[in-house]
Amino acid sequence: MSRSSLCWEKNGLKKGPWTAEEDQKLVDYIQKHGHGRWRTLPKYAGLKRCGKSCRLRWTNYLRPDIKRGKFSIEEEENIIQAHSVIGNKWSAIAARLPGRTDNEIKNYWNTHIRKKLLRMGIDPVTHAPRLDLLQLSSSLLMKPPPFDLPGLLSIPSLLNPDILSLATTLMSCQENFNTQEMVTTMQNLHQNQLQSPFLPQSQLNQVTNSSSIMPNFGHDIAVNRYQPYNNLANYGYDELKHGTVSQNGAFWCNNIGFGSSSSITPLNSSGTSFMNGCTITEDERASYCSKTLTFDFPMSGLDVNRFA
DNA sequence: AAACCTTCCAACCGCCCCTCC
């Protein structure tokens, strides 16, 4: 038992929600005397609370410089950017957001941002694409797609399941698709040192120069909307009408992930599982799979017989 | 209208680190 935890065990000390009267006592005392020693503060302030409870109430709620209300887009961007660098260091993140407390940011992350990233197919821990789930989707596709993607591309290296999953998703998540931009995406992924080996440049060039082997789905594509990893201007705010690949290979797509936020259970609910370093709930996985299984391969303009 | 479900967030909890003696 840690020493500080004794705080919560002391009999006679009140727990639970603070009353307006308690708040007033605490504010009055701190305004007069400051908050040097939290342990003795409640005694002098006439509060039947432990010092730790007083400190939390002050820092998370009563402090006069606390900003209330919804997080702005800029604040949300700041949080995501900071989190991608320093992780769950809420106090450090809070230091970048004047008026926001670490607790508030932590809550906002868990209730909004985390879910948003998951819906986008981004691991909220690593901020990388969730290839684990993409692989799951591949294994769940009992029937192969209506065309043989590796054969279609004449790219043996795409037989790498990771790459195949990514490529499949790239294709399936796009309402719009054309060969040149897909190739550009691959080239950029390759150049940006995606962990898995990608196409040799010679093969990329070959594909680039032989677009006829790729079906033209008759639309333009936004797959190659690269953006720097630290440029979070479009980090989900437009619901990602287009898939996006970041410079470090991070990829997100609006067709990967989960259903509406209203259908997702709290992330700390029971029934969680651990997949490749990220925890997901049964509901999330089910939701993800249901989405996966409805992958919509745009078939218009595709001559399947060519690949038979 | 009521029961049930989901979301949200204030507060709790326990661990850790720093300082002091």
Added chain:
DNA sequence: GGGAGGGGCGGTTGGAAGGTT
């Protein structure tokens, strides 16, 4: 050096509020 005290931090919980059936 090491034990005690104080405070900070991140994870988790529980209940209120709102939404849905």
